[in-house]
Amino acid sequence: MDLVSELKQGKRRAIARAISAIENDEKEAKALIKRIFKNSGKSITIGITGPAGAGKSTLINKTSLELKKLGYKTAVLAIDPTSHITGGAILGDRVRMTESTDSGTYIRSMASRGATGAISSSLRNSIRILEFAGFDPIIIESVGAGQTEVDISRIVDVTVVVFNPNTGDNIQTIKAGLSEIGDVYLINKSDLQGANQLFDSVRDFIGMSDTNPTIMLTSAKSNKGITELAKKLKELVEAKRKTKKSQEQSRLEAELKDIVLNNVKNKVSTMLDSSNTFAKYLKKVQSRELDPFEAAEKISKMIK
Numbered sequence: 373m374d375l376v377s378e379l380k381q382g383k384r385r386a387i388a389r390a391i392s393a394i395e396n397d398e399k400e401a402k403a404l405i406k407r408i409f410k411n412s413g414k415s416i417t418i419g420i421t422g423p424a425g426a427g428k429s430t431l432i433n434k435t436s437l438e439l440k441k442l443g444y445k446t447a448v449l450a451i452d453p454t455s456h457i458t459g460g461a462i463l464g465d466r467v468r469m470t471e472s473t474d475s476g477t478y479i480r481s482m483a484s485r486g487a488t489g490a491i492s493s494s495l496r497n498s499i500r501i502l503e504f505a506g507f508d509p510i511i512i513e514s515v516g517a518g519q520t521e522v523d524i525s526r527i528v529d530v531t532v533v534v535f536n537p538n539t540g541d542n543i544q545t546i547k548a549g550l551s552e553i554g555d556v557y558l559i560n561k562s563d564l565q566g567a568n569q570l571f572d573s574v575r576d577f578i579g580m581s582d583t584n585p586t587i588m589l590t591s592a593k594s595n596k597g598i599t600e601l602a603k604k605l606k607e608l609v610e611a612k613r614k615t616k617k618s619q620e621q622s623r624l625e626a627e628l629k630d631i632v633l634n635n636v637k638n639k640v641s642t643m644l645d646s647s648n649t650f651a652k653y654l655k656k657v658q659s660r661e662l663d664p665f666e667a668a669e670k671i672s673k674m675i676k
Contacts, residue, residue, distance in 0.1 A: 376407050382505045384478065391480055394497045405497055412500040413620045415508035416609045419524045422534030427560045428513055430592040431534065436477040436511070438602030444609075447478040447507035449498055451514045451524070478507060492527060496627060499527075509609050525553035526626075529612040529619065530605065532556045535574065537566035554578070554585050555608055562589040562596060640675060649674055 378386035393400040420428055429450070436446045482498065495512065502510050514524050525531045533554040538561065557578060559571045567589060575587050586604055590597035612619075644650045653667040 375404070376504075379408070379501065379505050382507075387478060387501060387505050388480070390501045391482070391498045394501065395482065395494050401497060405500060408500060408504045412503050413624075414616070415499070415503040415510050416530065416612050416616065417499060417510045417512060417528040418530045418532060418605060418609070419512045419514065419528035420532045420534060421514045421524060422558075422560075423536075425538060426534040426536045427592055428534050431558070431560055431590065431598075432511055432513055434592050434595060434598045435602055435605070438599055439509070439605065440476065442602060442606050444509060444606075445476065445507050446509060446511060447502040447505075448480070448511045448513060449495065449502070450479065450481045451495070451512065478502065478505075492627075492630070495524075495527060509605075527623070529616065530555050530608045532558060532605075534558045534560050535570060536561040537564045537570050552583070555583075556601070556604060557585055557587045558597075558601070559587075559589050560592065562591045563594055643675070644671075647671075 375386055375390060379390055390404060393404060420432060422428055432448055436448065439446050480498070482494065499510055499512075509530075512524055512528055531553050533556070535558065537559070557574050559567050559574065561567065562571075571587065571589055578585060578587065588597055588601060588604070590601055592598065650671055653662065653671055656662040657664050657667045
């Protein structure tokens with residue numbers, strides 16, 4: 373049986389192989405997406421982001437179990453932006469999520485390889501693999517690292533931002549772009565001191581915004597607020613289904629532009645490496661005969 377047929381049956385090994393191909397083998401990835409693309413774009417995606425140590429993995433583990441009770445078949449892609457040195461993804465997420473894995477949730481750690489552009493490409497296609505294998509919704513977990521969570525919020529349908537009272541700079545973090553992206557803001561580890569004050573601060577800062585997000589207190593450790601969170605996610609997931617088609621159209625436009633620009637960039641880069649014209653103008657810039665802007669303009673005119 374071939375890989376696509378096994379994927380259709382939701383076989384774990386086939387899913388793992390397919391996502392590895394998406395991450396590591398461009399030729400195989402293209403062939404695979406070509407075969408499954410027509411059946412993609414229907415699953416709802418939930419992005420869960422926030423600082424390291426916010427308790428996202430345990431929270432996702434418990435929430436996945438609740439979503440299963442509500443009739444959903446959930447998969448989780450955990451993106452680790454810290455592991456680009458080795459190129460691999462940390463396994464800690466899987467260890468913390470064993471309970472939901474046993475109940476049928478599919479969990480995969482992915483390395484972002486330190487590049488936000490690479491996240492979007494491999495992430496989009498990994499989502500397509502999981503969709504094809506029958507998962508819906510698909511949860512994307514990311515460590516809150518600068519621009520990463522904002523980029524991910526452009527790919528997902530529902531965004532959940534997780535904070536905990538231990539991180540002293542939460543409000544500063546919120547101000548740095550997170551205030552616009554969340555559909556739900558969670559104060560997790562709410563059994564810790566300072567949780568209520570943080571809840572009030574987040575509510576005062578974000579609650580009055582135009583998007584009118586939900587702000588909740590949760591504790592994965594004591595299961596507080598987890599059932600309510602799952603119900604809220606169900607409500608958001610079903611609401612997003614109605615606008616999914618138009619959302620998908622604009623995402624495909626952005627994706628196509630990304631791919632075309634990337635192809636053109638690679639083509640031009642290869643061309644410049646072997647171009648006598650480029651070498652000639654480079655020498656002129658290096659000897660200060662021409663400034664870089666003028667030289668670039670002359671080179672650009674020669675590119676057909």
